[in-house]
Amino acid sequence: MIEHLDHKLIKNLNVPFSVNQDMDKSFIAFADVFENCNDPMFIIDLDSCKILKINDEFLKNKELLSDALDYFKNKVEEFGLNQTINFQADGFKIYFNKLYNSDGKALVQILNLEKFNLENKATKSENHFLASLNKNKLLNKIPSGIIFTNDEFESIWYNERIKQLFGREFENRFKFIDAIYIKDISAFWNKINKLKSGLQEISFSCVIRNFSKSKEIFIDATVVKVDSIEKSDNGYVFILKDVTENIHFSEEITKQNLALNQINHELDKFLYSVSHNIRGPVASLEGLLKVIEISDVQTVNELKHHLRLNLRLLNGFVNDISNVATNIHTHVNLKEVNLRDLVEQLILFVNNIYNLKPKVTLKIPNDYSIRTDDDRLEIIIKYILKNSFQYRDTGKDAFKIEVSVTQNEDFHLIEITDNGIGIPEKVKPHIFDMFYRGTELSNGNGMGLYNSREILKKIGGTMNVESKDREWTTAKIYLPINNKE
Incomplete structure (x- = not known):
């Protein structure tokens, strides 16, 4: 079988058999990692299922990979490379991980899942898929942004390109969907539902705000559902391609x-x-x-x-x-705003409307200043505070609101948390839709959060809302440090 494998490989190569030869133009960015990766890798022609190139690690493991490779080719011929392909023999289990494809060719990495089992006994919280991502330097060199999320679209892992596209760092498990602007959000959720129902891959377009450059980045995105390795691995892989320069x-x-x-x-x-x-x-x-x-x-x-x-x-x-x-x-009018004074005034204003006395905790320094449009920021915070008052939980002993602020080199983060009725899971995807009212307690017109996010875009910021039903809600407002009119 080993001799047969060598014969097939050499026969299918149109150039001398070598891992050091120049790669195709579309794969040239991966040449260094391809040759030095600690995992077996190969490039395959998806139409003919011919293996075009292999790396040194593949050569070292060719005895183990012979049967697995035949199994992989059969699956590709039958279903294409749009589904998870695993191979398992006695005491041996591998996963064929498609890293990149272009012009009918694909770059594939072979992950030894049994090896990950042994390595992860000391850290059971890290699953197989994440272990491979964390060890893989190649994914940080790929020109596309790659982010792996759980079923709730909370980030679990992302490569360096994601941080470059957004121009900032993210907090742990940030909500990826809230960090992008999708024009037709209803069509997006329809596609996600199809993905959950068995479709292997979907595509959509979106816009992201680069905080460090204060500019909009136009993105073509592909989403692949990840499952069947382990339950803890279930989620989505988003591949983001910057197409800003392609706009004519x-x-x-x-x-x-x-x-x-x-x-x-x-x-x-x-x-x-x-x-x-x-x-x-x-x-x-x-x-x-x-x-x-x-x-x-x-x-x-x-x-x-x-x-x-x-x-x-x-x-x-x-x-x-x-x-x-x-x-x-209206033109954006930037000025220095004392955040603590503004928040105190707005809490007093909203309290006078509802005639309540919540327990308020302010974690804002007295002299904390933000350069922004004060009129717009006032509208945003007022909307959020009104929601906290309106959707308070009357069954709890005390009505509590906490407002805090932190910052890094790129943005201010204002967090407004209450212990109200929270937001049900089925409502969360729609809370930023115009005129959407997610509860019978709502007596407004469903424009508060929609207006807030649209106003934030005007001053270079964004926001997302996190909540646990019947327990708490936190609105997070991100404002750029170096805001320019």
Whole structure:
């Protein structure tokens, strides 16, 4: 079998058999790692299933890999290279890990899973797949960003390119989906559902904000579902390709087009909302006025509460629409803002509306200053605080709010945490959608978090929300350190 394998390999090579020969142009970035990797690697032509190149580690292990390679080729011929391929014999189990493919060729790494079993006995919390990622220097040299998440899209591992694309470091297990902008979020979730149902791979486009460069990066992304190695490995691998330079319009025209699309989108939403958010209260007011015309004084006094409620709903909706328009058309005005003073004023303001006295903890230095647009930041924090008050848990002994701030060299992180009713899992994917109301307790118009994130984009920031149902919610606001108008 060994001689047969050698014969097949040599026969299928169109150039002298050597691991040091020049690689194809699309694979040239991997040449050094390919030749020096501690795991067996090979390049295969996916159409003919011919092995084009192998590295030294492959040669050293060819006796063990003969049967496995035949099994791999059969699977590729039958299903292609879009599914997990494992091979197992007596006391021997390997995983064929596709690292890169281009022009009908694929770069494949062979991982010895039994080897990982032995190495990970001392650290059982690290699974096989992550062990291979952490040991693999190749993935940090690939020009594409690669991030591995769990089923909840929380980051578990990412390569150096991800940090370059975003221009910043991330906290442990950050929510990857909240860190990107997807224009058609509904279509994205439909694709994810298909991926969960058995589709091997999906693609989508998105935009990310590079914090260090204060610019937008246009991304073509591919998502592959990872499973069947171990339960703890289940999740998704996102491969991000920067296609900013491939856009044929100038940067200014691109920004104008994006702004125009956003305005058109907001206009469509506005027209839709008129019938659902204004017509209802107006109809109620008309009905109340007709009742008042035929009622006595006592009944009129009882109806005043309903009049005030409908007027408050109308006024709140008009204010929210005004904030959308103001954010789109008003120039960003940066100034130094004392964060602690601003937060204290807003807590007092919201408390006066709801007439409650929460236990407030402020972990903000007295002289903490942020250079930002104070009007926009005020709207954002006010929205979040209103949510904390509105969705408090009346069954708990005390209503608590904590506001803290930290920073690194790239951004300020403002965290607002409450011990309210939390957010159910099924609601989380939709909380940033315009006009979405995720609970029967909501008496607003579903624009708070949508407005907050849109306003944050205008001043170069972003946000995400983490929550545990019935226990707590934390809104995280990221503002760039070096903000420029």
